[in-house]
Amino acid sequence: MEQRFVMKCGGSTLAALPDGFFHELRDLQAAGVKPVIVHGGGPAISETLTKLGIETEFVNGLRKTNDDVLDVVEMVLAGRINKEIVRKIGVNGAQSLGLSGVDGGLIQAKPVSNAHEIGFVGDVTDVNASIIEGVMGMGYIPVIAPIGIDAAGQRYNINADTAAGAVASHLGVERMIVVTDVPGIMKTVDGEKVVLPSVTVAEIDEMIASGEIYGGMIPKVRAAVQCIQGRVQEVVIVSGQEPGVLTRAVREGGVGTRIVQSSERRV
Incomplete structure (x- = not known):
């Protein structure tokens, strides 16, 4: 049976990892192991919000997310951080493909129970594992930014650890x-x-x-x-x-x- 694993890592942690870590990813991929990466990026989001003069606060460890904050969350996670990781993997000899949970309805979400006080923060309701399987089948490491979406097209800020656990569970890892x-x-x-x-x-x-x-x-x-x-x-x-x-x-x-x-x- 093929070996696969899901790895969760914060965006700032990934940025600080030595090249040897990414060489390992390359060697594991070459040996037929199939990694999946789900990443966060909280510090980079906070830094960008500060630069843009957008106020942010946390409720029980989760970022209160209105429309303005959500735009920045998606921009930083699915844009900057996701592509930084993809670039670093590529420079070190492996192949990866960056995705967000919005792409193809990869991560389906619904509002968390206290949405009235925390805004567009979501819980995962489903993961379209066939997309991840397809990317792995093409020989790429999926690199996933934890943005969710519902049937009406509303985006949600998903906690990266929650998203990683849901991705792993739906893949059967x-x-x-x-x-x-x-x-x-x-x-x-x-x-x-x-x-x-x-x-x-x-x-x-x-x-x-x-x-x-x-x-x-x-x-x-x-x-x-x-x-x-x-x-x-x-x-x-x-x-x-x-x-x-x-x-x-x-x-x-x-x-x-x-x-x-x-x-x-x-x-």
Whole structure:
């Protein structure tokens, strides 16, 4: 059976990754492995909104999105960030095709339940996996910007982690790789920080409550947990700066932190 994986990465994280990471993508693609990338771009969106003098605010971690903000979200995600990634993959010898969730109705969406206070932010209702399959079948790595659309043509700002989990689930992928700037979830043992090889969603909640997971690691971990939906059984958090990290995450394991739904830990 062909090997495939879905990788979620923030736009700023991807921009900072070394060429070796993209060489790995090239080598995996050449070996018949089929990657799919879903990316974010929050900092770049905020920077552009500031430059344009458009006010932005967050409600429970999600960006309040009116028409003006939505135009910028689409411009930055589907335009600038998406094409930066496609260019970087191409320069390093692999082939990719940039898409947004609007293209071909790739990501179908509906308003989130609190749309009255947050605007055009969406939940994924369906993913047209045949488009992704077709792009992979042509020999390209799909690079997807998380903009959704409904039957009436309304666009929605989709959380990248939610979109990545939905894409992985509709493709039938059980494992997602979340590429960050940290080697995994850290814990202090005998005064030394170590990477936890495996942790459950319940244990993450306990570690946040106890203060073992703190600061900037909290949103990274919560974002990874959002990816566990549908058929996705586990998420691996890895550092994109670590040599050979993708190959190890896809084929060997033993890298980063595996987040699993329950205590029935997968081997």
